[in-house]
Amino acid sequence: MKSYILSLTLLASTALAQSSSSAAAPQPSGTSSGTLAQSSPAWLSDVKPLPGNVQSYPTTTQVPTGPLSAVNLTLSGYPPGWASPPTDSPQVQAVYKAINWSLVPNSAVRTANKDGTPNMSGYDASDPDCWWSASGCTTPKHQGVEADIVNCPTAGDWGLTYDDGPLTSDGGTWAEPNLYDFLAQHNNQKAALFYIGSNVIAAPAAAQRALADGHTICVHTWSHPAMTTQSNVQVVAELYWALHAIKEVTGITPKCWRPPYGDVDDRVRAIANQMGMTTVIWDEDTNDWNMPGDGGGNLPPATVDGYFEGWIEARKNGTDNQHGHIILEHELNNATVSMAEKWLPQIQQTFRVVPYNQCMNISQPYWETNFVYPTDANPTPVAANASSSAHTSAVATSTPAVGSGAASAAGASSSSSTTSNGVSSFSLSSSVTAAFVMMAAAYFM
Ligand SMILES: *[C@@H]1O[C@H](CO)[C@@H](O)[C@H](O)[C@H]1NC(C)=O
Ligand SMILES: *[C@@H]1O[C@H](CO)[C@@H](O)[C@H](O)[C@H]1NC(C)=O
Ligand SMILES: *[C@@H]1O[C@H](CO)[C@@H](O)[C@H](O)[C@H]1NC(C)=O
Ligand SMILES: *[C@@H]1O[C@H](CO)[C@@H](O)[C@H](O)[C@H]1NC(C)=O
Ligand SMILES: *[C@@H]1O[C@H](CO)[C@@H](O)[C@H](O)[C@H]1NC(C)=O
Ligand SMILES: *[C@@H]1O[C@H](CO)[C@@H](O)[C@H](O)[C@H]1NC(C)=O
Ligand SMILES: *[C@H]1O[C@H](CO)[C@@H](O)[C@H](O)[C@H]1NC(C)=O
Numbered sequence: 001m002k003s004y005i006l007s008l009t010l011l012a013s014t015a016l017a018q019s020s021s022s023a024a025a026p027q028p029s030g031t032s033s034g035t036l037a038q039s040s041p042a043w044l045s046d047v048k049p050l051p052g053n054v055q056s057y058p059t060t061t062q063v064p065t066g067p068l069s070a071v072n073l074t075l076s077g078y079p080p081g082w083a084s085p086p087t088d089s090p091q092v093q094a095v096y097k098a099i100n101w102s103l104v105p106n107s108a109v110r111t112a113n114k115d116g117t118p119n120m121s122g123y124d125a126s127d128p129d130c131w132w133s134a135s136g137c138t139t140p141k142h143q144g145v146e147a148d149i150v151n152c153p154t155a156g157d158w159g160l161t162y163d164d165g166p167l168t169s170d171g172g173t174w175a176e177p178n179l180y181d182f183l184a185q186h187n188n189q190k191a192a193l194f195y196i197g198s199n200v201i202a203a204p205a206a207a208q209r210a211l212a213d214g215h216t217i218c219v220h221t222w223s224h225p226a227m228t229t230q231s232n233v234q235v236v237a238e239l240y241w242a243l244h245a246i247k248e249v250t251g252i253t254p255k256c257w258r259p260p261y262g263d264v265d266d267r268v269r270a271i272a273n274q275m276g277m278t279t280v281i282w283d284e285d286t287n288d289w290n291m292p293g294d295g296g297g298n299l300p301p302a303t304v305d306g307y308f309e310g311w312i313e314a315r316k317n318g319t320d321n322q323h324g325h326i327i328l329e330h331e332l333n334n335a336t337v338s339m340a341e342k343w344l345p346q347i348q349q350t351f352r353v354v355p356y357n358q359c360m361n362i363s364q365p366y367w368e369t370n371f372v373y374p375t376d377a378n379p380t381p382v383a384a385n386a387s388s389s390a391h392t393s394a395v396a397t398s399t400p401a402v403g404s405g406a407a408s409a410a411g412a413s414s415s416s417s418t419t420s421n422g423v424s425s426f427s428l429s430s431s432v433t434a435a436f437v438m439m440a441a442a443y444f445m
Contacts, residue, residue: 035103035144037276040253040367043094047244049251050204054212056370057381061188063213065181068205073249078241081198082223084230085237091244092237099274104232105129105142107267112229118263131228131265138281142266146273149256150326151283152359154376156315157324158351159359160191161282162340163220163258165331166199166206170294174334176206180213182341187348192355193331194220194258194280197242204249211250216355216365216373219243219257219277226263235271243275252366256280256357276367280356282328284311286339293335301339308343312350326356 050071079085085092107129110118120134130137130145138148152159166176183189193215200207210217221227222241230238239257247253257277259268269279288304290297311327314320330336347353357365361375372381 035270036146036273036278041095041098041243041276043091043098043240044243044247044253047247049247050208050249053208053251055251057373058212058214059380063184063188064209065177065184065213068177068209071204071208071249073201073204075201078201078245079222081202084225084234085222085241087231087233087237089237092233092240095236095240095275096233099236099271101232103144103274104270105145105266107131107228107265109231109267110226110228112226116226116229117261118226118228129265129267130269132259132281133226133228133261133263140266140269142270145266145270146278148264148269148279148281149356149360150281152324152326152354152356154324154352154359155321156352157359158347158353159282159324159326159356160189160329160353161194161258161280161326161356162191162329162331163194163260164196164199164224164289165193166195166203166210167331167333167337168199168203168206171333171337174337176203176331177209179331179337179340180206180209180215182344183215184213186344188214189344189348189353190214190216190355190358192216192218192256192280192357194218195242195246196220196224197222197245198224200242200245200249207246207249211252214373216256216357217246217250217252218254218280218365219246221257221260224260226261227259227268228263228265230268232267232271235268236275239272239275239277252368252371254366256362256365280326282326284325285328288336288339289330289332291335291339293333296333296335301335304339305343308347312346315350324351324359 050073052071079089087093110120113119118133120131123131123134127135127137128141130139130141132138132148138150140147162179165179167174167179169175171178183191190213193210195207195217197219207217219239219242221238222245223238225234225238227235227238242257243253253276255277257272258280262281264272264279264281272279284307286304286307287299290299291301291304292298311320311325329340331340344353355373357363357373358375361377363372363375363378363381365371365373372378374381
């Protein structure tokens with residue numbers, strides 16, 4: 001049930017410098033009037049989003065596909081990738097000071113075993129801290145802490161989620177936009193993507209593509225530690241830098257996060273809540289991360305095939321009829337992405353495949369209210385700022401896909417299109433503002 005990636009080496013492609021601002025952001029205010037934040041984090045208001053992002057959910061199936069453009073992102077302000085960020089930076093200290101610590105349970109900071117997994121020996125079997133790693137607990141024991149999202153309520157729903165992206169160039173031909181193109185070409189499938197901040201700054205164009213394609217972007221920390229082993233200020237730093245990277249690169253501020261390895265307790269939940277995020281777990285785990293592949297393990301792919309076969313069979317034979325699911329998959333390496341693509345078409349035939357926020361009726365997964373996602377309660381939303389200048393900016397690329405006709409058709413549309421309800425969709429531009437010198441940098445855990 002618990003999964004632990006022992007080590008990952010990230011060879012990051014990075015780009016040089018430009019920064020500028022566009023994106024409509026809500027007016028920031030204080031952190032919170034309760035444990036769950038009620039307003040956009042004021043401590044992100046100084047982060048200026050890169051130009052070139054879509055400003056609303058795409059209201060057409062013509063989403064961009066194909067090769068990514070380079071993005072000119074200044075990396076100098078960021079901590080090293082794939083390492084614990086410093087806790088004494090002014091940014092992290094500002095967040096720390098904005099949190100009302102009397103609302104954060106005083107649960108112990110766990111120690112880590114040699115392999116980085118949290119040490120559960122000696123933990124009270126009554127599970128006073130709702131520690132998922134120890135018990136699978138998702139309903140907090142402490143008052144004021146928000147419960148985790150665990151599954152889609154409706155039987156037959158498959159909440160599609162991929163962790164650890166965006167998959168950087170070390171994924172070879174399986175690096176993004178491989179999976180994003182595949183999703184676009186398969187019924188314009190949307191997914192929820194739980195991003196590692198270190199990967200977002202290493203593959204910024206992929207993150208921008210994901211937003212333009214209509215996926216839901218959530219936080220998966222900066223460097224992927226077991227969060228219950230992190231001190232309060234370390235938890236803040238991990239979440240802050242992931243939020244910072246996502247906001248600068250894509251212009252949005254997620255209200256959702258997933259703890260690496262599912263390792264969360266009420267202390268960590270409460271901090272994430274005050275930083276504006278709901279905890280999203282899963283109820284079905286492919287264990288795909290443990291297959292042989294770059295940075296993977298040794299689980300036979302046939303075992304993962306068996307999970308998918310079993311889930312499909314249980315749905316078909318009527319035994320899986322209590323509720324829907326949220327499934328854990330990864331865009332981690334060649335093995336996980338190829339496995340995801342192998343099974344998606346069959347899953348789509350058996351289940352209604354949706355990003356988890358759709359089945360949960362969460363139409364605004366970000367603090368920026370100009371993004372309104374389809375939900376079961378409101379399948380065809382109108383963007384809050386549909387008539388504003390928000391629709392004039394270009395997406396990250398205009399290059400048609402290499403490959404199938406469907407991809408080319410999707411990538412080649414050249415100007416804004418209009419839907420039946422009059423909402424202008426994103427427009428594609430060949431004069432992509434971002435530029436263009438790629439440098440290689442290597443980060444090591
Ligand atoms: C619409 O855009 C304006 C200007 O960017 C912004 O001030 C306002 O908050 C936005 N309204 C909504 C509902 O997003
Ligand atoms: C922090 O939370 C406590 C408990 O709800 C509350 O009494 C106190 O006023 C809050 N402090 C601030 C500065 O908001
Ligand atoms: C694990 O926790 C137990 C009980 O708190 C402690 O005695 C032991 O030293 C810990 N192990 C490590 C590796 O920290
Ligand atoms: C339905 O399929 C599941 C998964 O393969 C299996 O465990 C279960 O025994 C099947 N039940 C029936 C009634 O066929
Ligand atoms: C993934 O890459 C490894 C080598 O890095 C290779 O052994 C393996 O066959 C690849 N798997 C897939 C599914 O492409
Ligand atoms: C979402 O909205 C639909 C339609 O109104 C409703 O049937 C469903 O129960 C809602 N689901 C949740 C999780 O609120
Ligand atoms: C990136 O942006 C910086 C700052 O705007 C600029 O000085 C630099 O020339 C840009 N680099 C490229 C390759 O366009």
